[in-house]
Amino acid sequence: MNDDTVIEVRGLTNRFGAQVVHEGLDLDVRRGEIIGIVGGSGTGKSVLLRTIIGLNRPQAGEVRVFGQDLLALPDEKRSLVERRFGVLFQSGALFSSLTVAENVALPLVEHAKLDRVDATRLAGVKLALAGLPVDAGRKSPAQLSGGMVKRAALARALALDPEILFLDEPTAGLDPISAAAFDSLIVTLRDALGLTVFLVTHDLDTLYSTCDRVAVLSQHRVLAVGPIDEVARTDDAWVQAYFNGPRGRAAAKE
Numbered sequence: 641m642n643d644d645t646v647i648e649v650r651g652l653t654n655r656f657g658a659q660v661v662h663e664g665l666d667l668d669v670r671r672g673e674i675i676g677i678v679g680g681s682g683t684g685k686s687v688l689l690r691t692i693i694g695l696n697r698p699q700a701g702e703v704r705v706f707g708q709d710l711l712a713l714p715d716e717k718r719s720l721v722e723r724r725f726g727v728l729f730q731s732g733a734l735f736s737s738l739t740v741a742e743n744v745a746l747p748l749v750e751h752a753k754l755d756r757v758d759a760t761r762l763a764g765v766k767l768a769l770a771g772l773p774v775d776a777g778r779k780s781p782a783q784l785s786g787g788m789v790k791r792a793a794l795a796r797a798l799a800l801d802p803e804i805l806f807l808d809e810p811t812a813g814l815d816p817i818s819a820a821a822f823d824s825l826i827v828t829l830r831d832a833l834g835l836t837v838f839l840v841t842h843d844l845d846t847l848y849s850t851c852d853r854v855a856v857l858s859q860h861r862v863l864a865v866g867p868i869d870e871v872a873r874t875d876d877a878w879v880q881a882y883f884n885g886p887r888g889r890a891a892a893k894e
């Protein structure tokens with residue numbers, strides 16, 4: 641494993657019953673990059689993310705994060721590695737019974753063992769980092785707009801100062817202005833904090849405005865990976881329809 645590689649996936653196979661999702665999938669993620677994972681619906685983008693973070697046990701293959709095989713580690717060592725990444729799930733997944741600040745403070749109390757006062761104070765810093773106004777922390781998640789919920793979930797994912805940020809469809813359901821603001825926030829955070837970002841998305845504007853490299857999932861594996869302009873030239877029907885269809889051409893022009 642190269643020093644610059646923070647995630648290494650080799651020969652990954654995932655099946656659910658008779659359904660083959662991944663077969664012999666390889667992928668490297670480099671330190672400090674924003675890599676976009678794209679592919680048709682059901683090609684296994686979310687399953688890949690869940691496998692890398694240790695929530696899904698594959699049938700075969702190796703997944704190393706910071707050089708460590710998460711599934712083979714004893715619980716204590718595994719939780720040390722888990723603290724080094726933050727995850728923003730598609731739904732945002734905030735607890736509705738807690739305030740926004742309490743949601744962000746939760747990992748600080750549970751994993752960093754901070755007392756509530758310090759955790760709440762630090763949660764305020766994380767909420768500001770994610771671009772939320774001060775009073776957002778006192779609200780319940782139900783009182784926030786869709787874009788603000790994403791930012792609150794991002795603040796929670798950033799709570800433990802992760803080195804890798806996993807984002808599953810972060811701009812899904814956002815209006816184009818909120819989505820563009822979220823995209824530029826991700827780039828700013830990567831630049832400021834030196835994060836590595838693993839980004840599952842369908843959003844072509846997000847891909848063009850944020851990603852250093854793009855990996856296309858197709859036929860159970862990574863069909864192409866590289867800078868977006870290179871990947872867009874891949875001789876494959878889905879890639880051509882996606883990148884060189886009307887929406888792809890419009891996103892490339894911006």
Ligand SMILES: Nc1ncnc2c1ncn2[C@@H]1O[C@H](COP(=O)(O)OP(=O)(O)OP(=O)(O)O)[C@@H](O)[C@H]1O
Nearest residue numbers: 656659661679680681682683684685686687688842
């Ligand atoms: N726990 C599970 N049990 C059974 N099947 C599953 C499970 N998780 C995922 N699948 C199946 O694996 C396939 C890939 O799912 P996944 O959610 O990774 O797709 P995706 O590429 O993220 O799709 P989309 O773009 O629609 O979100 C789907 O057919 C899904 O139904």
